[in-house]
Amino acid sequence: MKNFKIRIEVSARHCHLSEADFKKIFGRDAELTPLKNLSQPGEFASEELIGLKTKKGEIKRIRIIGPLRKYTQIELSKTDAISLGLNPPIRMSGDLGESSGVTLLGPDGSVNKKEVVIVANRHIHANLKQAKKYGLRNGQVVRVDIKGERSLVFDNVKVKLNENYDLSMHIDTDEANACGLGRAGGFGKVIFK
């Protein structure tokens, strides 16, 4: 397997909401309004924003990523989590057992949620054709080298395959800052162990 260049995208804090939670805080007749398509086919940033509140703090303007999902999940950077007094686990999307709780605030109400907040594990999306081309396996762990003023090599980068994905590495804003990438992202090199 040969090392290869990969696009890096920076995920700012965001949330995925269940339909029930969305209706509770936006109203029974509300719907998500797509603002911008994301790189993963079918996913979009919505115009709708929510707030998060804990005993220690509040964060406003968390963007909802659509479409609505079966479960609610909030993805924060560690910096965000600390500002809310939370210590969420570093997890892959969907793995919410023993994650942190928070209150969701919307224009039409609020809802207290347990086990919804994680810090996302850095990961690579790829579809099956791309996986074959580059020799990636689902669940595989690779390293990604980022060059620049704050050069570093990310270890523990997990590969997620799905026929609907498109090749891209996702890191959060703390990781982007640590490796010198702006919100627009950049490129890195996948290194096989």
Added chain:
Amino acid sequence: MKNFKIRIEVSARHCHLSEADFKKIFGRDAELTPLKNLSQPGEFASEELIGLKTKKGEIKRIRIIGPLRKYTQIELSKTDAISLGLNPPIRMSGDLGESSGVTLLGPDGSVNKKEVVIVANRHIHANLKQAKKYGLRNGQVVRVDIKGERSLVFDNVKVKLNENYDLSMHIDTDEANACGLGRAGGFGKVIFK
């Protein structure tokens, strides 16, 4: 030269003030009150805090690191800088040319400063005896491997030698979050190129 284990310390946002700037915002008769000694001999966290203000935002509670210096320097994480609408360069301490400006707020006044804000370049402090023992040269660039849930290898880690220093690597809060270290820091391994 053999790789070796090193203590990692996490620098939260902080500032160094000149005596003139300190008096302007704390009053003519004010003095720094040491709160806690830091690992680098002679340096201390003071009880005194300042605020920072820009057109875009404000950060409260920036700790002053004493003693007072010949020049004022503010060290922020990139996350902090973005919240203030600033884009400071990544620099070694003291290298302030074309750095960012900000207004310093104290209990007794405020002062507008140009070229005072940087994001600190990650670095290693060592004294001359330690440098000899481990084969470190002043200005040398090494890599540091951090193990854990968010394992990574920091590149571009600059070595700073001074007879008063004590062996330690300093990273900022974004870097700590990206490599899974808490505010209490941890340990890494210096890797020679």
